[in-house]
Amino acid sequence: MKVKIKENAKSVYINYMIISCYSNYSDSYAKKMERLSGKTLEVDIGCLFKNSFNIIDPENPDKIIHLSEYLVKEVIDDIRYLKMKCNYCGMDQDKDIICSRCKKTNFLENIK
Numbered sequence: 637m638k639v640k641i642k643e644n645a646k647s648v649y650i651n652y653m654i655i656s657c658y659s660n661y662s663d664s665y666a667k668k669m670e671r672l673s674g675k676t677l678e679v680d681i682g683c684l685f686k687n688s689f690n691i692i693d694p695e696n697p698d699k700i701i702h703l704s705e706y707l708v709k710e711v712i713d714d715i716r717y718l719k720m721k722c723n724y725c726g727m728d729q730d731k732d733i734i735c736s737r738c739k740k741t742n743f744l745e746n747i748k
């Protein structure tokens with residue numbers, strides 16, 4: 637599963653921060669968006685989210701960058717259709733009615 641980051645990701649990020657009054661603005665994050673804009677990057681599928689992605693930094697594969705959906709142009713080979721997240725313990729797993737980790741029912745939710 638990959639995501640293609642918007643070509644203008646840095647300005648999209650800055651504009652989004654202006655709208656939200658810079659509450660979470662990070663200059664180093666803006667620089668990251670400049671560096672990664674237009675690139676297609678691998679998603680860390682070990683932890684999936686509904687409206688965001690953990691992506692693997694191509695220049696530093698040990699590092700994960702959290703990316704909101706509004707910075708993404710396209711999702712490629714989206715596996716979220718096949719997965720669910722447990723709202724009790726946070727476990728991602730294949731579609732089921734019982735969480736494979738905490739064994740609770742009624743907490744599983746479609747990610748996509």
Ligand SMILES: [Zn+2]
Pocket residue numbers: 722723724725726727735736737738739740743
């Ligand atoms: Zn669970």
